[in-house]
Amino acid sequence: MEIKAYLNKHRSVIEAYLEKVIAQPVGDFAPHIEAMRYSLFVGGKRVRPILCIAGAEAVSGGKCNLEKILPIAGAMECIHTYSLIHDDLPAMDDDDLRRGKPTNHTIYGEAAAILAGDGLLTNAFELLSNESSSPDPTVKLRVIQLIAQAAGSFGMVGGQSLDMIYEGKQVAYETLKTIHKSKTGALITASVVSGGLAAGATNEQEQALTNYGNNIGLAFQIIDDLLDVVSTTEELGKPVGSDEEADKVTYPSLFGIDQSKKMAKEAVDNALDSLTIFDHHAEPLRGIATYIIERKY
Amino acid sequence: MEIKAYLNKHRSVIEAYLEKVIAQPVGDFAPHIEAMRYSLFVGGKRVRPILCIAGAEAVSGGKCNLEKILPIAGAMECIHTYSLIHDDLPAMDDDDLRRGKPTNHTIYGEAAAILAGDGLLTNAFELLSNESSSPDPTVKLRVIQLIAQAAGSFGMVGGQSLDMIYEGKQVAYETLKTIHKSKTGALITASVVSGGLAAGATNEQEQALTNYGNNIGLAFQIIDDLLDVVSTTEELGKPVGSDEEADKVTYPSLFGIDQSKKMAKEAVDNALDSLTIFDHHAEPLRGIATYIIERKY
Numbered sequence: 001m002e003i004k005a006y007l008n009k010h011r012s013v014i015e016a017y018l019e020k021v022i023a024q025p026v027g028d029f030a031p032h033i034e035a036m037r038y039s040l041f042v043g044g045k046r047v048r049p050i051l052c053i054a055g056a057e058a059v060s061g062g063k064c065n066l067e068k069i070l071p072i073a074g075a076m077e078c079i080h081t082y083s084l085i086h087d088d089l090p091a092m093d094d095d096d097l098r099r100g101k102p103t104n105h106t107i108y109g110e111a112a113a114i115l116a117g118d119g120l121l122t123n124a125f126e127l128l129s130n131e132s133s134s135p136d137p138t139v140k141l142r143v144i145q146l147i148a149q150a151a152g153s154f155g156m157v158g159g160q161s162l163d164m165i166y167e168g169k170q171v172a173y174e175t176l177k178t179i180h181k182s183k184t185g186a187l188i189t190a191s192v193v194s195g196g197l198a199a200g201a202t203n204e205q206e207q208a209l210t211n212y213g214n215n216i217g218l219a220f221q222i223i224d225d226l227l228d229v230v231s232t233t234e235e236l237g238k239p240v241g242s243d244e245e246a247d248k249v250t251y252p253s254l255f256g257i258d259q260s261k262k263m264a265k266e267a268v269d270n271a272l273d274s275l276t277i278f279d280h281h282a283e284p285l286r287g288i289a290t291y292i293i294e295r296k297y
Numbered sequence: 298m299e300i301k302a303y304l305n306k307h308r309s310v311i312e313a314y315l316e317k318v319i320a321q322p323v324g325d326f327a328p329h330i331e332a333m334r335y336s337l338f339v340g341g342k343r344v345r346p347i348l349c350i351a352g353a354e355a356v357s358g359g360k361c362n363l364e365k366i367l368p369i370a371g372a373m374e375c376i377h378t379y380s381l382i383h384d385d386l387p388a389m390d391d392d393d394l395r396r397g398k399p400t401n402h403t404i405y406g407e408a409a410a411i412l413a414g415d416g417l418l419t420n421a422f423e424l425l426s427n428e429s430s431s432p433d434p435t436v437k438l439r440v441i442q443l444i445a446q447a448a449g450s451f452g453m454v455g456g457q458s459l460d461m462i463y464e465g466k467q468v469a470y471e472t473l474k475t476i477h478k479s480k481t482g483a484l485i486t487a488s489v490v491s492g493g494l495a496a497g498a499t500n501e502q503e504q505a506l507t508n509y510g511n512n513i514g515l516a517f518q519i520i521d522d523l524l525d526v527v528s529t530t531e532e533l534g535k536p537v538g539s540d541e542e543a544d545k546v547t548y549p550s551l552f553g554i555d556q557s558k559k560m561a562k563e564a565v566d567n568a569l570d571s572l573t574i575f576d577h578h579a580e581p582l583r584g585i586a587t588y589i590i591e592r593k594y
Contacts, residue, residue: 028475029450032458036450086415091407110388111461114411118383119450119458121415125422126445129438137434144426144441152419153326153333157412161329164408178325 003287010053011046017070018077021127035108035116036123040081043099047220048080048191049073051288055195055209058275058282068135069198072143075124076191079151082120083187085113087160121151135198143194150190159183171249180221181214188220189213192285208274212285215271219292222264225250226257227295264293300584304347311346312338314367315374318424332405332413333420337378340396344517345377345488346370348585352492352506355572355579361496365432369440369495372421373488376448379417380484382410384457418448432495440491447487456480468546477518478511485517486510489582505571509582512568516589519561522547523554524592558590565590 018040025034052073057064088095088103089110096106105113128144135143149155159182166175192213196205229252251260271289275282315337322331349370354361385392385400386407393403402410425441432440446452456479463472489510493502526549548557568586572579 023450028459028472029455029479031462032450032455086411089408089411091411111386112458114383114386114388115454115458115461118414118418119454121418122445122449122454125441126449129441129445137438141426141434141437144422148419148423148426152423153320153329153416157416157419158326158329161409161412161416162325164412165328175325182326 003284003291006284006287007045007050007291010050013053013066014046014049014070014073014077015041018074021071021074022123031108032112032115032119035104035112036119038107039085039098039104039116040078040120042101044077044081046077047288048076048187051188051191051213051216051285052076052195054282054284054288055192056199057195058209058278058285059196059199059201059205060281061279062281064199069195071127071130072147072194072198073191075127075147076187076194078120078124078127079147079156080187082117082124083151083156083160085117085120089113092160092164124151135200139197139200143197146194146197147190150186155182155186155190156184159186167248173254176249176254180218184221185214185217188217204277208277211274212271212289215267215274216289216292219264219267219271219289222251222260222267223292223295225252226260226264229257261293268293300581300588303581303584304342304588307347307350308343310363311343311350311367311370311374315371318368318371319420328405329409329412329416332401332409333416335404336382336395336401336413337375337417339398341374341378343374344585345373345484348485348488348510348513348582349373349492351579351581351585352489353496354492355506355575355582356493356496356498356502357578358576359578366492366495368424368427369444369491370488372424372444373484373491375417375421375424376444376453377484379414379421380448380453380457382414382417386410389457389461421448432497436494436497440494443491443494444487447483452479452483452487453481456483464545470551473546473551477515481518482511482514485514501574505574508571509568509586512564512571513586513589516561516564516568516586519548519557519564520589520592522549523557523561526554561590 022037022040023029023033025031025037050073053064053066053069056069084098085104087093088098089105091110095103097103103113104116108116124147125144128140128147151157159179162175162179163183166179171179189210190213193201193206193209196209201209228250251263255263268289272286275285278285319334319337320326320330322328322334347370350361350363350366353366381395382401384390385395386402388407392400394400400410401413405413421444422441425437425444448454456476459472459476460480463476468476486507487510490498490503490506493506498506525547548560552560565586569583572582575582
């Protein structure tokens, strides 16, 4: 299957699942639910949940039971969405646009946006512990642990805290790597690994998926930095040049555009090398890795 | 054991446990960890984790393995602390003092405070899924589910969203009850029930603990409202009369002080009635219920 068709198909599957399991905005808590749903359904490529499913497919050799994986995939999207809502807040990056649409707090106000994020994060763990998903309970606990660590103080939340601390300051390359690895890399890796674990990954397979995740996370970040420099506002869905304006240290600002492109290519090659232990059922993972550097820049 | 001695002893046990399992503020993420630790260790009665332990004791008939319960108890305190940090934010209640000390954002700034809360919430689920606690994995998943629901959009977070929406507005008694039940009651009930579940509670015991939790949650809220009216700033650790100033609907404002006291007493009596199926190992739960209305007001 061509990767774009795969991505489209699975994006629909994930959105249909989320539509089903996230509460409807009725009853006492309707305004809060509405704010959560706005950001969850405003768009997005659903990269993390798709990686989760693709990781499970690679491990299960085509016998992947989607019903078992969707709660994990859905949880990853809830966590990702919560992080975007909080990152966009006036106290953080103060962004008015996200995916070409008004950010959560510009519509619902700051308090509701903070709570929408809190609700989505909590909801993720409700999905992960849900009885209706059926992997072995011990595996499920390992998946929860892995995701909590990736999303927490030594992962995504810690990375965002560093990003805030170093905003507008010159940072060393090592620090930049730590920020990216924790802020965005950890959750990307956890997505693909958690899918693999739920499908019964061996230690070797888990390690391969971890290497894959770390490398595509890196590629993803470099391409994001590049897109901010060379894309158009329309293509990007947010103002271009916002990194430069915020005086952020990025791959292009440190290494230049050509070298950054080369580094992204290397990371994708490393990701592909990690997958040699898998058969053709890892084609979606391979396709996603390749697709990352084919994004318009 | 006298209840005050019980509370003091277990507060120390919980604080020692949290001190051990929460990361030290060293390394790349030190500033973020420091902000989390500040609010976690600035004080507090540790009511929720103590309820968790007392619930386990009631069920296990004195054979409670504290090592099994402490990760759950610690998680409840992390969730409670995160909720206080976010509730105090300028966009929410905008409080400068909490427990007589500066609130998190007044020391670390808004962005760091939001992230400290996010980190503590995520950390709670890391503790809950930790392998080192040893209840049956299926029970552990049920506990995670219960706590996620109590802390989430139909529990604590949803309650805070209603509190924001109705701030300064006249609300009906039914709405007030919904706000309290979700904002504070749900987590209190989840504390005592999760401890009971981890100790192997039967359905009947679970129901008894749920009734107990709901009733002491109610008593707790009424007393909190009363303290805000009749206490002194020194006793309360925050400015008195802040509810009235914020034009909040409270039990005293709806029913007057005497009737509110009577309602609190009734709730405590109902809580005690729920415990008749337990033997003397439920004495701590009984003591806590009675202690609530003996708080100075």
